[in-house]
Amino acid sequence: CRGTLFAELLRVPPDLARALNHAYAIYQEPDEQALGTYLSLSLLTIGAGVVLPFLAVPLLLWLGFGQFVEYGDLVLQVSLVLAVAVAIESLGSVARMLLEKELHFGSVGAMQFVAFALGYIPAIWLALQGAGVWSLIAHVYTYYMLQLVGSLWLLWRMGHRVWQVRWRLDRALARHFLRYSGTVGIGFLATILLTRLDDFFIMTFVGVGVLGFYDRAYRTAQWPSTLLAALTARIAFFTYARLQDDVARLQRSVALVVWLIIMLALPLALAIFIAAPDIVLLLYGENWLPAALFLRILVLFAVVRPLWKTPAICLLPSVSRA
Template identity: 30%
Template structure:
């Protein structure tokens, strides 16, 4: 029988495979949809989704995270969490219904209608009816099964949109239909395999306790929403749905580097919970995750920004080229967002719910002020810049409140060599383009990409071969080395 560490490693392996599978599915189907559907239609759906998420803040008290952090929650607590999640999800739908007359004064009828329908679907999502079965599967570290359900539901949703688009439905309705298919198939999947299910019981005392803990995560959720969604609302409202379509394309591409290490990020909360009493083990776990960000996500972010013009034109078509400047400005966001996602799970695990609240309040203020002002000044490019500024402020809060007091990590050893190698690789690639520029887009893409990758790798080796090999082996054991347990000890 595998130890907790072994199960965590295996879980990361499954989530990594699932992440790669969803990347392939999303990429292939996304290309088809981008070539069939116009940017403004993506903008309509994206704006509707963002409007719904404003109302969804009401239900995001982190009830499932509270249960996940518990050592052994009883049936009463689990059932209370389920009924509270369900009630709050229904409340979101009712609030949006009531707000429709006001929303129609600002937004088109299509946007308001789709937002209402998405709110109805949200009752079945992982903060609603699917929350408890998903949490129970995660508590048992059954990420292999969760990964399979996620991949299959993603495939069903994306193929639904593709089939409709190829059949002639080249509007936002094709995107909504895919979203609905994905949501409902995931709901069915987690309920079919849930190891524990809620019962017809409810405790007011447990509910009050969850609300007391959840009020901190509620504000953290507000900050998360503003950091990740307010820019969509600002662009869609101030600039228009066509610009939002371009912005969403750039934003989605900026998340690709983080999705590469999704297997590692996906098990952080459960793994932190298993080692939270041991400072050395917790420090080693955090070091593993930061290694993944430094060695994989950071170079992927820079490399993508470097080849963005050729990549977007070749893959999605020249009509999507206005997204390139936005993608490059989102580089800061793309580099820092994985750090926040990897460290943020420490807050509820360590009982520091106040950090979540502070994180949410500060990010809310930064995003509201910076995004509104910068979008008014520079349109979607300004929104992209504000996204980066907001996550930087958020990471500073996590560093001061979580990393410094609770873990011992050698940040210089983890981040300095990759950053130096990135600077050198980027500089050499840009200089090489001055010397010789291939005439074809494909040639330019591979030319820049190969030079950047080669110089980056060579520079890392030159800066510390033995340390690099040790870090890569350790990272492999945490991500792809299913069944292997990482060695403990301080970070290099």
């Protein structure tokens, strides 16, 4: 759990880069100067996300991290490898943001679907060779790289002006973007820490075995919200950003998103609640059946989560003023 928390903290610079995406997405005057400033800041932030882990890991090894955290040395090795993967993901998110700001959701969605499917090919092959955790890392690298290449190809195919812009950092615009993204980035970090607290408390006061059942149930219970986020979150954010000065249309858009979430989330959650033991048995086997009780409890939370996550988390950043 501590190793997982360390890995999550390494995502702070990438999360700041994601916050910069939000800042540029809601900017109402996306001229060449703004685009150049945004790209420059994003590249600096993503670069920091690669450099910092390579500075922190040797220090942690010297302090004996591997001795007081189970599999600590492996966690650090994987964290370094994933730091580069996350940088690739962040670069891809910048390219996708430029596409989605122009509302090219269909092309981006199709590209991501193809990348996700192809990403499993090396992972499955390595898993059959007994590569263990490295087969999962191969999937991550392949998926992120295909997304990056696919997004850049879409930008080139659509003739986006990113290929002609001069990457110049305007100080006033940089302060504008950083002021907004700093606030949003703190929110991302707080979310990371809060969503890990339950794991920490269960492991500390109950035990690792129960944590395993809880974690499996938690991840399964997130299926409704994960599916709904994939369907609505990105579209809702950019729609809200475009309508931030039109209150009437903005209200109708929020109401439509809430209605869509309720109509989709409730049937999914009800099905998971009723069939929880069968789902656990089918997916994970008889040894994991104790997770069914946790699944029934957590799926109730999973119904409520999309109601605040998609409208609120998309609405507040998209209509905020830096």
